[in-house]
Amino acid sequence: MTGRRPSCQGAHMAAADWVPGLKAVSTYRPAWLPKDVIAGIVLTTLLVPQGMAYAELAGLPAITGLYTSVLCLLGYAVFGPSRVLVLGPDSSLGPMIAAVILPIVASDGDPAKAIALASMLGLLVGVFMTAAGVLKLGFIADLLSHPTQLGYVNGLALTILIGQLPKLFGFSVDGDGLIEETTGFIRGVAAGETVPAALAVGAGGLLVILLLRRFLPKIPGILIAVAGGILAVVVLGLTDDGVDVVGPLPQGFPPFTVPTVSWSDLGLLAAGALGITLVSVTDTISTASAFAERTGQEVRGNQEMIGIGTANLAAGLFQGFPVSTSGSRTAVAFTAGARSQLTGVVGAGAITLMLVFVPGLLKDLPQPMLAAVVIAASLSLADPAGLRRLWRQRRIEFGLAVAAFLGVALLGVLPGIAVAVALSVLNVFRRVWWPYQAVLGRAEGVDGYHDLREYPGAERIPGLVMFRFDAPLIFANARTFREEIRRLAHADPAPRWILVAAEPITDVDTTAADMLEDLDEELNAAGISLVFAEMKSPVRTKIDRYGLTRTIDPAHFYPTIEEAVAAYRMISSLPEEPAT
Structure with a gap:
């Protein structure tokens, strides 16, 4: 008996290395429970509106954002190494997902097909991410240098902003790319397509979110804006004034579903999944590093990829779409006192209870308010100060950032990420080719x-x-x-x-x-x-x-x-x- 204990202990330690959730359970402190529960409830107030908004940003029904939030949080709680990182639908991935699936479904606009494509995309991202973690390929995060990443993110922020403005103003634009969407928006406003009530709700909500974020960051601005928007729709009857609302959500938990797509679509999905994987890895490693310094944890890049990969696999099997780490949601959970991944589990449980028992809670949520949530996220993505700093520090790297920005703005999100990676690699080669x-x-x-x-x-x-x-x-x-x-x-x-x-x-x-x-x-x-x-x-x-x-x-x-x-x-x- 005594001779077998070390072997069993070693096996348990090895399992804990691959499945950090086991270690989290065995080392959990009861004193953390109240803080994790409170933080989980606070986090839910952000998860729900952002999940729905980012789903629509990706060209999917709002309900899929909630399904995705639940499953990715549970998957990461088991396989993710960080105690505080929060996953979910992400504003930076939304346009990439839309760029992959919308051209495929554009001919018939079938929501069921869009969900299947997005779920398969999530599965592919999960496979690529998990494989990269197992093979210890964390260095792929270095394919995006800081200047090119800065340019890409600023281009993405502008793309998201322009894409959401028509929705904020209460109408839609049929355009492909930043230039067409910009001209379409200007034409729509000039033609008098603006719905005043929609603009009032959306702009008011955006103002509330930005002001509270700036002056009272501890107050959940998104929750207040969303609640105010729902109240305005119900009390003032804004649907009669042309304000679109989310409508009733399907009741219950999504069934286990293996998405089916045609072989002809699989190649496009795989190419998109590679780009999403790269962006997600880069974002995850940088966010994990930032919060590891605050919590005293060590960043385990390869295990992070396995955790994110598992989260994507879980979401993809339950009508979800690709996810990444969220710096804003992680900050909310951390500020609210989160001590472990139980915070995310509580958030997932709260969303599930809402879907099962009160699916009509958000049926009067105005669409312009979701646009306001996404626009607020795009503004937090933008970093013009970083570009100005590059201009002062090193002009050639500023030029790389501008080129990456233009790649996203003019060519599109997926070609933009390819441009950013190519520029990063070429910059390394340039330094070797023409050294000092x-x-x-x-x-x-x-x-x-x-x-x-x-x-x-x-x-x-x-x-x-x-x-x-x-x-x-x-x-x-x-x-x-x-x-x-x-x-x-x-x-x-x-x-x-x-x-x-x-x-x-x-x-x-x-x-x-x-x-x-x-x-x-x-x-x-x-x-x-x-x-x-x-x-x-x-x-x-x-x-x-x-x-x-x-x-x-x-x-x-x-x-x-x-x-x-x-x-x-x-x-x-x-x-x-x-x-x-």
Whole structure:
């Protein structure tokens, strides 16, 4: 018996690593219960209107947002590692979901088909996300650099805002893309299609949400706006004035449903699911990191992906759609005192009770109010201050952000994410292709050797050029390195040594090795020696393995620049350098 305990304990610990919900139950403190319950109830007041609003943003019936909220919260509570993260329908994913499913159902506008497509999309996102977590592919979140992510999010915020304005004004626009929707909205307003009562309800609700968020953030502004909108519809009879309402919701919990779609649609859904997965992973890792600092938890990126993947799988099997982490809902739960994922479970339970016992509670919720909720979310997504900061800090990265912004605004949400990823990758490649290069000299009163651009008066030793190349030396930049060395070699008078300060060179691949061999022979024929200093041991090992020391003198590798300079002074009969 005693011999088997460690094995059982080890199995339990392994299970807890894969299923964090088991550990959460075993370590739960009774003192947390009142706080989790209260936080769950507070969270529900946000989950319900946002879930319905984001469902319609995705082109789906409002009820699917509630189904999605319930199942994703339960799925993450079992497999998610964070104690406080809250999942659900997300404003940033809504347009992406719509961009995938609406073109497929546009011909007949069948809501049942749209739900099936969205559910399959959720399942695909769940599979991709879970597989990425199991295979430890958390690094894919790095495919979106901060500047491109900033541009993408601002473009998305503008797209959402413009798309919701007609609904706020009480009419609809048939347009594809930001430009068509903008012109359609302007034409609608100019043609007198605005419903005054709808605009009053929507604009009033938006004002309440924004003012309370700004000045009284602890008061649930969305709940107050939604309750006020319902009250206005009931008391003033606004439906008679042309205000559209949500209408009765189906009663009960959604059945377990395996969505069926045609094989011809599966390819489009898979492509969309990849984009949604990337955005969701990036958003989740950044949100998890922010709240981990507050709670003292460690971010487990791969397990986060498994948790989010499971949440998407659960939602997809119960008429739901893809979900992500919500920073705003997580902040509400955290501020309300949430201590564990029981908060989300309480929220899911409260929504379920509403669906089972009082499905008509929200039937008079005005559609313009849902538009106000989405517009408020889009305004919180936007970060113009971040763009201004990039403009001041680094213009080229500001340009990347603007390009990503235009990609979303002009090409659409899914092409926009492809543009953002491509720009991020190309920016990395650009930095490797054209790295920073410098010629060094000895500046008076400063230790070491420094860039002549920063110290134009720095002393240069006759016949010696010290050159620094700030990147790994690989196929992409081998030509750049060679051409710069050739330029230095053709100076008048020509140098005797070209000393490469190799500390920033973290790698040399075979293409670069062949280039160095040819370059050294070329320089030797001109009476110039190619010399290296401060080369890292792993790189020097590769140099030896490539056989480069057949042409490059093994004695021309020095541990420090100072030793290389001293050796050059000795063979050139120059006086020793004075100590600084």
